[in-house]
Ligand SMILES: O=C(O)CCC(=O)C(=O)O
């Protein structure tokens with residue numbers, strides 16, 4: 124590991140080995156990226172609603188290894204004499220807009236604690252039926268709870284802060300009115316889903332955490348790197364409205380698993396390896412990102428040069444096939460930057 128940056132509660136390292144890394148081809152960009160990071164002249168030129176360094180320059184096929192604080196009372200922590208840290212990996216899964224996979228971001232204990240808190244302790248009544256912000260029912264068969272930072276002994280605060288530290292530039296953090304949302308917890312039951320939409324409302328960053336590894340989120344217009352280029356997306360094609368983005372998905376009959384990026388709790392990582400073939404020739408589908416309980420996905424909803432909404436970040440919660448009574452559990456943290464997006 125090559126240490127890159129140390130911040131208050133997050134340590135960044137580039138990692139050259141991980142299970143998913145081992146399955147991907149090694150990247151010639153890897154060394155270049157490290158050199159960029161260490162350059163003293165490297166500054167963020169303009170107020171960017173996109174990712175800060177070092178993840179800004181993270182190529183596909185490389186990982187960043189990150190440590191973050193964890194709640195001291197997490198009983199799955201096995202050595203109380205060591206600093207209370209939890210490690211996870213970040214890998215890029217899309218370029219336009221930037222989309223990242225946070226592998227092992229939450230511990231299993233944190234996932235359970237959040238689900239329990241949302242289900243049993245919210246307003247003493249359990250979770251409420253979810254409605255979209257404008258009151259329309261774009262979301263079906265879904266319950267919601269909002270957890271503020273202090274809940275469960277500040278774990279929502281620890282998680283939110285860890286996200287903010289890694290995914291939001293200092294300029295955006297210090298801009299007037301910038302703040303992160305409370306943690307939104309959703310529980311979808313059978314057939315429950317969320318139609319294609321853009322998060323908007325000055326939310327520059329969305330981080331969706333998969334609490335039980337069930338369910339799928341699809342970002343149909345995200346472009347991925349040269350290795351697995353989404354051939355139907357013309358490069359630099361401008362999309363200027365939500366309607367245009369939705370029309371593109373419909374008129375081109377884009378499909379989850381073939382176009383854009385499908386975040387899928389329903390696919391096991393190992394299913395990408397064809398055991399009968401040579402190890403180097405496994406079937407790797409860059410349009411599918413398998414996630415497990417504790418993984419998260421982060422993406423940006425505004426153009427990086429303050430050019431308004433990036434409509435390529437539209438996404439949907441795919442209607443849930445029956446997966447047992449538990450259903451699909453996710454928690455979402457948004458970062459708002461009203462003075463930059465308006
Ligand atoms: O259900 C999902 O997978 C996505 C949820 C979502 O996009 C939202 O809550 O804004």
Ligand SMILES: [Fe+2]
Pocket residue numbers: 320321322438
């Ligand atoms: Fe959304």
